[in-house]
Amino acid sequence: xxxxxxxxTESGNAETVADDLVDEFDGDVEIEATxxxxxxxxxxxxxxxxxxxxxxxxxxxxxxxxxxxxQLLDDxxxxxxxxxYAVFGLGDSSYETYSRGSEHIDVRxxxxxxxxxxxxxxxxxxxxxxxxxxxxxxxxxxxAAVAVEVxxx
Amino acid sequence: xxxxxxxxxDEAVAVPDDLTLYYDPLSYADYDxxxxxxxRLRDEAPVYYNAxxxxxxxxxxxxxxxxxxxxxxxxxxxxxxxxxTHDSYGEGMLVTVDPxxxxxxxxxxxxxxxxxxxxxxxxxxxxFAKELxxxxxxxxxxxxxxxxxxxxxxxxGMMLLGAPEEDRPVLVAHLERAMERVxxxxxxPEDAAAANRETEEILAERFAERRAQIDAGASTKSSDAxxxxxxxxxxxxxxxxxxxxxxxxxxxxxxxxxxxxxxNCVAVLDKFPALQDFLRRHPTMIPQFIEETLRYDTPGQNxxxxxxxxxxxxxxxxxxxxxxxxxxxxxxxxxRIYPDPDRFNLTRExxxxxxxxxxxxxxxxxxxxxxxxxxxxxxxxxxLQGPDFHIAGIPERWKKQLVRGFSSLPIRFDG
Numbered sequence: 001x002x003x004x005x006x007x008x009t010e011s012g013n014a015e016t017v018a019d020d021l022v023d024e025f026d027g028d029v030e031i032e033a034t035x036x037x038x039x040x041x042x043x044x045x046x047x048x049x050x051x052x053x054x055x056x057x058x059x060x061x062x063x064x065x066x067x068x069x070x071q072l073l074d075d076x077x078x079x080x081x082x083x084x085y086a087v088f089g090l091g092d093s094s095y096e097t098y099s100r101g102s103e104h105i106d107v108r109x110x111x112x113x114x115x116x117x118x119x120x121x122x123x124x125x126x127x128x129x130x131x132x133x134x135x136x137x138x139x140x141x142x143x144a145a146v147a148v149e150v151x152x153x
Numbered sequence: 154x155x156x157x158x159x160x161x162x163d164e165a166v167a168v169p170d171d172l173t174l175y176y177d178p179l180s181y182a183d184y185d186x187x188x189x190x191x192x193r194l195r196d197e198a199p200v201y202y203n204a205x206x207x208x209x210x211x212x213x214x215x216x217x218x219x220x221x222x223x224x225x226x227x228x229x230x231x232x233x234x235x236x237x238t239h240d241s242y243g244e245g246m247l248v249t250v251d252p253x254x255x256x257x258x259x260x261x262x263x264x265x266x267x268x269x270x271x272x273x274x275x276x277x278x279x280x281f282a283k284e285l286x287x288x289x290x291x292x293x294x295x296x297x298x299x300x301x302x303x304x305x306x307x308x309x310g311m312m313l314l315g316a317p318e319e320d321r322p323v324l325v326a327h328l329e330r331a332m333e334r335v336x337x338x339x340x341x342p343e344d345a346a347a348a349n350r351e352t353e354e355i356l357a358e359r360f361a362e363r364r365a366q367i368d369a370g371a372s373t374k375s376s377d378a379x380x381x382x383x384x385x386x387x388x389x390x391x392x393x394x395x396x397x398x399x400x401x402x403x404x405x406x407x408x409x410x411x412x413x414x415x416x417n418c419v420a421v422l423d424k425f426p427a428l429q430d431f432l433r434r435h436p437t438m439i440p441q442f443i444e445e446t447l448r449y450d451t452p453g454q455n456x457x458x459x460x461x462x463x464x465x466x467x468x469x470x471x472x473x474x475x476x477x478x479x480x481x482x483x484x485x486x487x488x489r490i491y492p493d494p495d496r497f498n499l500t501r502e503x504x505x506x507x508x509x510x511x512x513x514x515x516x517x518x519x520x521x522x523x524x525x526x527x528x529x530x531x532x533x534x535x536x537l538q539g540p541d542f543h544i545a546g547i548p549e550r551w552k553k554q555l556v557r558g559f560s561s562l563p564i565r566f567d568g
Contacts, residue, residue: 011520012267016376019264035260059505064256064516095505130269 001049001146005033008054008066008105013125014090017053017135024136029147036069036105046082049146050114051139054105055090060097062104073108081113086142088121090131098124118142176210177203178235178455178478178554184336187454187557188495191483200469206339208235208457209469209477214487214510216467217479220458221514224251227458227477229517234555235457235478236339241346243353245395247402248456248517255516258399261385262378265313265403266520270376271527274312278528281308282535290539294565298416298548301532302562303328306412309528310404313521315377316359327352328408332560334552352404353397360396378403411525413452413551413558414443415532420559421446423544425497433537441499443529447485447511449497454482454557456513481510482557541567 003025007018018033025031034043036054044050057063062070087106091099099122106116121138123131162168174197176190177183183190194201194212201210211217220227232239232249239249247258264270285301307324310316316324330348334341363379373380382399385391391399421442422429432439457478464471471477486494490507503509512519519525536542546563 009263012263012265013269015263016267016269037256037260058515065260125268130272132269 001029001149002047003029003031003051003143004043004048005031005051005053006036006039006069007033008036008063008069008101010055010057010063010065013131014053014055014063017088017132020132020136021051021139025139025143029143035065037065039069039072041072041076041078044078044080044083046084050083050085051142052085052087052102052105052109053135054087054102056092056095056097056099056101059095060100062101066101066105070104070108073112077112079113080109083109083114084117085109085114086118086121087116088123088135088138090123090125092125094126118145171197174198176201177206178210179206179337179339181336183554184550184552187482188486191480191486194480195483195487199467200471206235207476209471209475210480211466211477212480212483213467214484214490217481217484217510218514220466220477220479221510221517224516226460226462226464228461229255229458231459231476233456235476236334236554237341238553241341241349242401243398245391245398247399252516257390258395259520261391262381262399262403262520264376265378265381266524267376268523271524274524275527275531277312278309278531279535281305282532286535286539289564290566294542294545294563296561297419297564298412298559298562302412302415305415305528305532306408309411309524310407313378313403313407313524314400315363315375315379320355320359323355324352324404328405329560331405332409332551332553332556334554336552349401353401356397356400356404360400406519407521407524409551409556410452411521411528413556414447414525414529416559416562417450417452417557418443418446418529418533419562419564420544420548421449421497426541426543428499429537429541432533436534436537438499439530439533440526443526443533444503444509445497445499445501448491448501448509450557451482451485451511452556452558453511454555455480481513484510539566543567
């Protein structure tokens with residue numbers, strides 16, 4: 001099972017999370033990270049497991065780098081049946097729209113037939129902490145569960 | 154004609170209500186005491202037109218914030234300033250571009266400004282702050298601007314870039330030349346423009362060196378801007394012609410406004426000296442002090458935009474292709490948002506709804522805001538470990554209209 005991280009970022013924090021996940025798991029599993037801006041529909045293949053890392057911008061909006069990806073999904077309406085993914089959202093609970101940025105991507109993937117698995121990871125920046133460590137914990141659980149699965153024949 | 158203390162208007166003369174309603178961001182009046190002018194604008198002309206500068210000026214919080222988020226109709230193509238500053242900067246200068254180039258260039262330096270990269274700078278900032286403050290203390294005082302705030306601002310820019318220590322003196326000298334203006338006059342002196350070009354020549358040399366190191370196998374894991382911009386060029390996201398201007402923005406944005414912020418903090422501590430002991434005893438209140446200082450005396454007083462269509466703000470129609478100035482310094486004093494705005498209030502509450510506009514909003518919001526807050530906190534923590542201080546002598550303000558802060562700020566330590 002190949003793991004494909006796609007990250008949506010505004011200030012670089014989701015990007016450093018993606019960097020860390022690649023550093024942590026590279027060698028143990030096949031894993032790579034792509035900015036959502038650069039994701040193509042060919043990469044959304046059921047043979048890969050998608051790790052979605054996405055921040056929130058402003059009042060519950062998507063970060064700049066997620067916007068072209070959302071637009072691509074909206075325009076092309078690809079059939080994502082069989083694609084599985086997990087989500088880790090970044091946000092700040094001093095906003096009423098806490099962590100909503102990633103949800104814009106989650107709802108699109110679900111509506112196109114993909115299946116979300118595992119815990120919906122979230123990090124709250126309101127206390128000034130970094131998301132990197134809690135994202136690593138989240139990813140360890142997801143990857144451990146998915147990587148041991150017997151490949152479908 | 155008699156001499157009398159009783160004066161009264163000659164009823165035969167019609168005096169217009171707006172006779173003394175005037176605002177020019179390049180004027181001495183603005184340089185000296187802007188805030189009383191801003192209040193009149195907010196109350197009497199929330200979108201004020203200055204015919205001499207052919208400039209529309211927006212002064213209320215809600216209008217400024219909405220305009221910052223209207224990047225399609227309010228373009229950055231002519232830069233942030235109104236005095237021609239950006240003409241001497243190279244291509245790739247982030248504040249002079251609109252999407253899609255803006256999106257790509259900003260993405261290229263995201264890692265440099267990520268929270269983790271900025272938090273990793275704290276140790277270096279603290280070591281440098283200790284050294285600068287010790288230098289002042291040894292002599293019983295000195296010029297806080299030239300001996301602490303400006304070197305720290307340049308130092309912050311160098312940390313972000315990944316610049317070698319030896320570049321510091323020449324970059325400091327360039328900043329001081331680049332900020333020179335004539336108050337009351339439009340335009341950038343030739344030597345200031347030359348200083349900007351010379352800075353980009355240095356940046357180009359450092360890029361070439363870094364590139365040679367990477368080509369020879371050096372790691373590209375570092376988040377410094379030289380490395381990240383080169384990765385962006387390699388990936389085809391940044392055009393080679395844009396790299397020097399982009400790095401120049403990182404350097405200058407880290408330098409002038411943050412050093413102004415540091416001087417404004419010291420000026421507030423001189424104005425309300427009881428704050429010094431209070432913050433020394435309650436250092437957890439320093440971030441609150443910095444936030445209120447950013448509001449009370451905003452280092453970046455304004456940013457300007459160019460209309461791409463006719464727009465209406467606060468009932469005023471602004472034609473297409475007009476220059477529009479958004480007065481952050483006024484928005485931050487808007488009584489519609491901040492009760493008793495002219496009072497320095499250490500307990501003022503800031504939420505997403507009323508947050509200060511000192512760092513802008515929308516797609517061009519300042520990427521360096523977390524670093525500015527971090528560095529200001531560290532410098533104040535170090536400064537307040539010593540005795541109280543006061544301003545001793547006449548400070549000088551930066552003459553460039555956009556930046557409010559001091560180019561010279563003599564202080565003495567007590568006792």
